[in-house]
Amino acid sequence: MAARKLREAARIILVGAPGVGKGTQSERLIQRYPQLSSIATGDLLRQHVKDKTELGRQADSYMKQGGLVPDPLILNLILSELTTRKWLKTNRPNEEVVAAIERGNGSASSAVQPDSSPDCSFLLDGFPRTATQAQALSHLLPMNLVIHLVTPVDIILGRMANRWIHAPSGRVYNVGFNDPKVPGKDDVTGEALSQREDDSEDTWRKRLTKFDETSTGLLNFYRESGPGLVVTVKGDSSDEISPQIYREIEQRFGA
Structure with missing residues (x-):
């Protein structure tokens, strides 16, 4: 795949149901546009916990209790990553910026200044998932493209029946869709793949229903934030969806 160069900063969110292929699209986008980085909140959490940073210690205390990491802490993780890069x-400590956002204080937006150069382009993975989170993020950094991935439910359910994972890393494969290079083996480590016990059709239908409930408000927030900010791409496979995303990015960001 020939690499393309962005001429403007792209700040992108992929929104799609579980099993729609967000991971595949992210990998393809990063390969096609080398200036584009992935900022995955799950990876940030794990790295901060591993490095025993203050944010990592706070997050770990919630995870050890089986609770969700609060939105302000995730927002602080993203802010920390962006300022580090x-x-x-x-013009204020990160904690004060996040606290101002949580209070709904309009001064939070004036405290941050994003770099608009093309090399500051990224895909945000794992956050936001709700309208409330999107609103908080908007005070920190305005996203300029939200891509809504849509694949028919029956096709997603078919993929899940053929889904295999590498449990230690979380890498996911789908037979006939995103096959491992060696059947039954992880591409990176060569270790055996397995299927999750909860990958039943009933479980997945519940997950898809839950996604519909939370994503409606999220997408509506972005639709109301600006005309054309949300773009819906539809397809039965990643190969159908990818060219649509490429066209949109290249029209907007001059690749």
């Missing part, structure tokens, strides 16, 4: 400047 020098993609965002703040």
Whole structure:
């Protein structure tokens, strides 16, 4: 795949049901647009916990109790990552910026200044998932493209029946859709793949229903944030969906 160069900063969110292929699209986008990085909140959490940072210790205390990591802490993780990469400047400590956002204080937006150069382009993975989270994020950094991935439910359910995972890393494969290079083996480690016990059709239908409930408000928030901010792409496979995403990115960001 030939690499393309972005001429403007792209700040992108992929929104799609479980099993729709967000991971596949993310990998393809990063390969096609080398300036585009992936900022995955799950990876950030794990790294901070591993490094025993203050944010990592706070997050770990919630996870050890089986609870969800609060939105302000996730927001602080994203802010910390962006300022570390020098993609965002703040004139106040990160904790104060996040606290101002939580209070609904309009001064939070004036405290941050994003870098608009093309090399500060990224895909945000794992956050936001709700309208409330999207609103908080908007005070920190405005996203400029939200891609809504849509694949028929029956096709997603068929993929899940053929889904295999590498449990230690979380890498996912789908027979006939995203096959491992060696059947039954992880591409990176060569270790055996397995199927999750909860990958039943009933469980997945519940997950898809839950996604519909939470994503409606999220997408509506972004639709109301600006005309054309949300783009819906439909297809039965990743190969159908990818070209649509490429066209949208290249029209908007001049690749």
